[in-house]
Amino acid sequence: MSIQLSQLADSLSEQEVMMIADILEDSAKKDTLPRSQKQRILSQVSRKAGITMKEQKTNIRKKITVTAAILAAAALTVTAAAKIRDVSLTKEEHDEMINVQYGDNAASKLDEKGLIPDNEKICDHLKITQELGACDGRQAEFFITIEAIDDIGLEKMRNTANYDFDLVPVDPENDLFTEQGWGRGKRIADDRYESFDFTVETKTAEPIKLIVKAYELFVPDEGISERGEYLGEIEVELNKNLESYDFIRDDGVKAKLTDMSLEIEDEVEISKETLDGTTDSFTQDDWDNWNNEVIFTVTMKDGSKQEYTRTQVSGSGSIKDGQSQYFFGEIILDAKDVESFEFMGKRYTIDK
Numbered sequence: 001m002s003i004q005l006s007q008l009a010d011s012l013s014e015q016e017v018m019m020i021a022d023i024l025e026d027s028a029k030k031d032t033l034p035r036s037q038k039q040r041i042l043s044q045v046s047r048k049a050g051i052t053m054k055e056q057k058t059n060i061r062k063k064i065t066v067t068a069a070i071l072a073a074a075a076l077t078v079t080a081a082a083k084i085r086d087v088s089l090t091k092e093e094h095d096e097m098i099n100v101q102y103g104d105n106a107a108s109k110l111d112e113k114g115l116i117p118d119n120e121k122i123c124d125h126l127k128i129t130q131e132l133g134a135c136d137g138r139q140a141e142f143f144i145t146i147e148a149i150d151d152i153g154l155e156k157m158r159n160t161a162n163y164d165f166d167l168v169p170v171d172p173e174n175d176l177f178t179e180q181g182w183g184r185g186k187r188i189a190d191d192r193y194e195s196f197d198f199t200v201e202t203k204t205a206e207p208i209k210l211i212v213k214a215y216e217l218f219v220p221d222e223g224i225s226e227r228g229e230y231l232g233e234i235e236v237e238l239n240k241n242l243e244s245y246d247f248i249r250d251d252g253v254k255a256k257l258t259d260m261s262l263e264i265e266d267e268v269e270i271s272k273e274t275l276d277g278t279t280d281s282f283t284q285d286d287w288d289n290w291n292n293e294v295i296f297t298v299t300m301k302d303g304s305k306q307e308y309t310r311t312q313v314s315g316s317g318s319i320k321d322g323q324s325q326y327f328f329g330e331i332i333l334d335a336k337d338v339e340s341f342e343f344m345g346k347r348y349t350i351d352k
Contacts, residue, residue, distance in 0.1 A: 084150040087192060088127065097145065097195055098131055103312070103330035110332065113259060114241055123232025125153030128214065130236055131195070134327070136258050137205035137240040141316065141327045144234065146214055147193035156231070158191055164217035164227055167200070170209035170235065199316045199327060200238065207239040245335050246351040255348050257341070259333045264324040268344050270295060270310060270317075297342045298333065306333075 095107035102110065110116050110132065119130040125148065132143035146163070148154040202208060212235075216228030242258040249255065249266075256263040273279045273290065282290065296308040308331055317326035340349040 084152065086150060087154050088149045089145075089147050089193060094129065094131065094145070098143075101143065101195075101197070101329070102332060106330075106332055113332075115260075117237075119234065119236070121232065121234040122149070125150055125156060126232055127153075128212070128232055128234040130234060133236065133238060134242055134260050135238045135240050136242040136244050136256075136261060136263075138202065139261065139263070139325055139327075140200045140202065140238045141197065141260070142200075142236055142238070143195065143197050144212060144236075145193050145195045146231065154192060157193065160216050160228075160231075162217040162219050162225075163194060163196070163231075164215045164225075165196070165198075166211075166213040166215075167198070168211045168213065170211060197316055199318075201318075201325075202238075205240060207237060210236045210238065212236055243336065245338065247341070247348040248351040249346050249348050253346075254351060255343075257333070257335045257338060257348075259335050260331070261325070261327045262343065263326075264343070265322065266324060267319050267322060268324040268346075269319055270313060270326075270344060295344050296331075298338055299340045300334075301337050301339045 098107040098110065098116070099105065107116065115132060115134050117130050117133045119133075121128045127147050127149050129145045129147070130142060131145055132141065134141045146157075148157045198212075200210075211233050213233040214231040216231065217225055218228050219225045242260060244256040244258045244263075247255045247257055253264065253266045255265065269275070279287070279290070291311045292309050294307045295310050296313050298306045298308070300306070308328075312330040313326065313328055315327040315329035315331075317324065319325075338350075340347060342348070
């Protein structure tokens with residue numbers, strides 16, 4: 001190999017050699033393999049090319065030999081990357097994440113309702129997928145998954161303990177969020193993926209587009225958390241795809257019900273005991289009874305009833321300024337067919 005490189009150098013002018021060398025170096029710098037792995041490959045190729053990396057010669061023949069070795073190393077990384085295992089999640093595994101979050105057969109139910117978008121973005125050894133997009137025109141919920149798609153991505157996932165996000169409007173001139181803006185919670189995870197649930201309160205019922213940017217987050221035992229590596233981003237479009245239906249309580253308090261959410265013009269807390277310290281003395285049996293208590297009973301127009309526990313209702317929500325808003329957990333309704341419901345001991349009927 002070193003003889004062939006020498007012959008190549010002898011057949012070109014100095015200007016041509018320098019130009020080729022610069023092109024090769026630029027190409028090599030674009031390689032995305034970890035520095036340590038790239039260095040190992042480069043060292044192996046350099047030895048085959050008859051190069052000792054400690055030498056400090058600067059002649060043209062040396063330069064083109066080294067840069068050609070770098071190019072060969074870059075070519076080897078392509079071959080190496082081709083051999084990296086595909087560790088991407090299957091469609092069935094994506095569906096199962098939805099089922100875990102929203103109940104048995106939830107993925108197929110939500111897909112039928114048009115609430116699962118076909119939206120994914122390949123990033124650097126990672127993929128970001130939007131699993132859900134639900135919006136009633138004022139409040140929206142979406143669910144994203146960051147997953148490894150190869151061995152390098154798998155290593156990234158294993159080495160990233162925490163994540164941070166920015167939600168940036170595609171049109172920065174639009175003032176989209178209310179004062180509360182948006183919130184997110186970590187849902188389910190294993191060593192191949194992390195899933196996050198986002199709730200967004202907006203000032204407009206018009207469709208909006210957001211860019212969700214993901215970062216590593218370093219959380220020290222003491223001090224301020226710091227962002228690490230930028231991991232990638234995905235554009236999420238929120239369109240009204242949930243119809244809301246008006247209900248009224250016996251005392252005149254109004255509520256809106258959708259297939260996945262409930263909004264009440266009153267402060268109704270489903271987890272008060274955890275806030276005021278009552279649960280501090282709970283035994284395991286107390287916790288089981290508390291979680292399994294039926295707090296939401298729905299009566300359908302055909303007379304049938306559906307009962308849901310505190311655990312099933314608990315998705316994500318907020319209580320502020322005399323308003324309660326909940327995106328349900330393991331509940332998917334046909335809200336248009338609901339005649340009445342009882343929530344936390346209070347009855348609501350269709351507001352005619």
